[in-house]
Amino acid sequence: MEYDGNTQIAPITTIIKTMVTSSQRGNGLFSLLVVVTLACSIYDLSMTVRHLESQQSSTNCFEETVRKNYFNQDLQQRQALPQQSQIIPHSFFPTFPTDKPIPLLLLPEQLKWQKRMANARHLIQDGVAQSLWLTWWERNATKYPDNLVLVLDLLGARESNNWCSSIIETLTDIQQERLAQRKQRNADNNSPPDPLPMVIVDNRDYAVISYCPGLARMLLQGHNGTLEQRFRNAAEQQQPPLIRYSYRSAVHRRKWQPKFNWVRVGKLLMDENETKPELNDDDDETTDDDQWISYRHRPIGVRTDIVQQVQEYLTINAPSSNSEDEPAPSARQQPFTSLCHPLEEMPRSIHLSYFWDHQNHSRSDAHLRDTVYEVLDKVVREQHVAVNETMTQTTAAADKYWNFQLGVQGENRNVGRKRASRKYVVALMQSRIVVVAQRDEWEDHYRLFEAIVSGAMVMTDRMLGLPNGLVDGESVVTFASAQELREKVEYYLAHSEERLRIAKQGRYVAMSRHRSWHHMEETVFGRPVTACETGTRSIKCPCSSGSV
Numbered sequence: 001m002e003y004d005g006n007t008q009i010a011p012i013t014t015i016i017k018t019m020v021t022s023s024q025r026g027n028g029l030f031s032l033l034v035v036v037t038l039a040c041s042i043y044d045l046s047m048t049v050r051h052l053e054s055q056q057s058s059t060n061c062f063e064e065t066v067r068k069n070y071f072n073q074d075l076q077q078r079q080a081l082p083q084q085s086q087i088i089p090h091s092f093f094p095t096f097p098t099d100k101p102i103p104l105l106l107l108p109e110q111l112k113w114q115k116r117m118a119n120a121r122h123l124i125q126d127g128v129a130q131s132l133w134l135t136w137w138e139r140n141a142t143k144y145p146d147n148l149v150l151v152l153d154l155l156g157a158r159e160s161n162n163w164c165s166s167i168i169e170t171l172t173d174i175q176q177e178r179l180a181q182r183k184q185r186n187a188d189n190n191s192p193p194d195p196l197p198m199v200i201v202d203n204r205d206y207a208v209i210s211y212c213p214g215l216a217r218m219l220l221q222g223h224n225g226t227l228e229q230r231f232r233n234a235a236e237q238q239q240p241p242l243i244r245y246s247y248r249s250a251v252h253r254r255k256w257q258p259k260f261n262w263v264r265v266g267k268l269l270m271d272e273n274e275t276k277p278e279l280n281d282d283d284d285e286t287t288d289d290d291q292w293i294s295y296r297h298r299p300i301g302v303r304t305d306i307v308q309q310v311q312e313y314l315t316i317n318a319p320s321s322n323s324e325d326e327p328a329p330s331a332r333q334q335p336f337t338s339l340c341h342p343l344e345e346m347p348r349s350i351h352l353s354y355f356w357d358h359q360n361h362s363r364s365d366a367h368l369r370d371t372v373y374e375v376l377d378k379v380v381r382e383q384h385v386a387v388n389e390t391m392t393q394t395t396a397a398a399d400k401y402w403n404f405q406l407g408v409q410g411e412n413r414n415v416g417r418k419r420a421s422r423k424y425v426v427a428l429m430q431s432r433i434v435v436v437a438q439r440d441e442w443e444d445h446y447r448l449f450e451a452i453v454s455g456a457m458v459m460t461d462r463m464l465g466l467p468n469g470l471v472d473g474e475s476v477v478t479f480a481s482a483q484e485l486r487e488k489v490e491y492y493l494a495h496s497e498e499r500l501r502i503a504k505q506g507r508y509v510a511m512s513r514h515r516s517w518h519h520m521e522e523t524v525f526g527r528p529v530t531a532c533e534t535g536t537r538s539i540k541c542p543c544s545s546g547s548v
Contacts, residue, residue, distance in 0.1 A: 250465030
């Protein structure tokens with residue numbers, strides 16, 4: 001049962017005013033100290049309530065302190081509050097803080113992890129495994145937990161032609177098992193148990209919103225409209241979601257324009273002022289399920305296996321200083337052996353990397369990537385010619401040439417998605433700038449965060465769905481034309497301090513807000529909860545390897 005924070009704080013505020021009045025009448029210094037202490041406690045409680053109701057992705061150390069204080073003190077206080085009758089939960093979903101990890105049931109059940117797409121393993125399985133507050137639960141002889149959350153892997157489910165009917169059949173079985181469990185505990189109770197909330201994780205490349213019509217009605221089976229009536233009678237008029245739909249690709253109508261030799265960026269599925277995406281599958285009809293569904297953009301985050309490979313590279317190579325032509329502000333001389341070290345300042349022999357097989361691909365949606373390759377190839381060729389023209393017999397020109405790495409390193413496509421390639425990670429760690437280009441028809445790419453966590457400054461074509469926290473010119477650099485790409489490459493190669501600053505801020509954002517567990521927790525709780533902590537799993541946000 002959840003309570004409205006305002007209704008709990010108001011009576012205590014009255015007590016504070018009374019105690020202040022008493023202290024002003026001369027009842028001594030002790031009363032004043034008690035007032036100050038109590039006021040601080042109430043402030044902490046109000047901040048906790050605000051965090052519970054917030055949908056923002058705050059991941060700072062203060063939030064972690066509030067979380068731990070809540071565990072030690074506020075939970076007992078909340079349990080001691082007077083019970084209120086006929087109060088509707090603020091959400092069907094569990095709220096944070098919680099006294100134990102939230103159990104998740106993965107659907108479809110028959111699809112094992114080894115058969116699921118790499119997206120599911122990196123973004124769903126690893127996110128739950130790394131989170132302190134989520135855990136997997138399997139249907140067995142034990143009773144259904146009251147706080148169970150269903151997780152539908154849409155990409156995996158759609159591998160089957162009859163996936164909708166299969167999911168509905170599974171939900172029917174679950175409902176019957178839960179009802180039988182309730183009757184076993186109370187033979188006179190024939191009312192259906194409260195609906196189980198569901199998370200739909202859509203990791204498909206293209207921006208297409210789809211789900212089974214009638215899915216919400218299935219979850220609400222047996223309630224016969226009683227929930228809608230209860231919510232209308234509740235003090236809070238806004239109906240909470242029963243299904244949270246998180247989609248990977250945030251943009252549609254993105255298209256290559258031959259006339260301009262560049263992409264049209266398209267349009268967001270849902271902007272800040274909308275509650276429902278504009279686009280649905282052609283075969284899906286809008287139903288009354290929509291009132292029970294909320295939508296959230298959930299881009300690809302940081303792969304844990306990439307972070308582990310970065311740490312392995314540091315352990316083996318341990319570079320100790322910057323290259324002579326790139327002095328760093330800290331003038332660091334100690335070895336770089338940890339993710340906590342300023343990796344951006346490492347010696348990096350490759351000025352720029354762009355991982356694309358320009359010659360050996362047959363894709364029809366890669367015009368932008370080919371164009372970016374051609375621009376970069378022309379830039380480095382012209383720079384080499386310019387160096388040759390200014391070179392004299394007494395000039396050592398070898399270190400004046402820009403070293404561009406253009407082409408694939410290690411395994412790519414399906415193999416590269418499944419596991420991190422050491423050769424690829426080594427190339428990332430040796431690159432000062434990494435350029436990323438999206439597909440012609442969709443946004444979001446693994447390489448964006450893979451490059452950022454390596455300490456390189458990342459340049460990407462303009463993205464409407466830029467991951468939360470990344471800001472152009474502060475933590476990443478975007479370009480919207482071939483000319484802009486060229487100009488910014490030349491600028492940042494000539495301005496090392498600015499490049500290092502952007503790379504550092506980008507890595508901080510990635511490691512503190514976009515790890516796999518951040519995204520899964522945000523999907524379940526509405527916000528990340530495993531934040532900057534000094535516990536057993538991680539050290540500081542940008543230092544966490546995910547393997548401690």
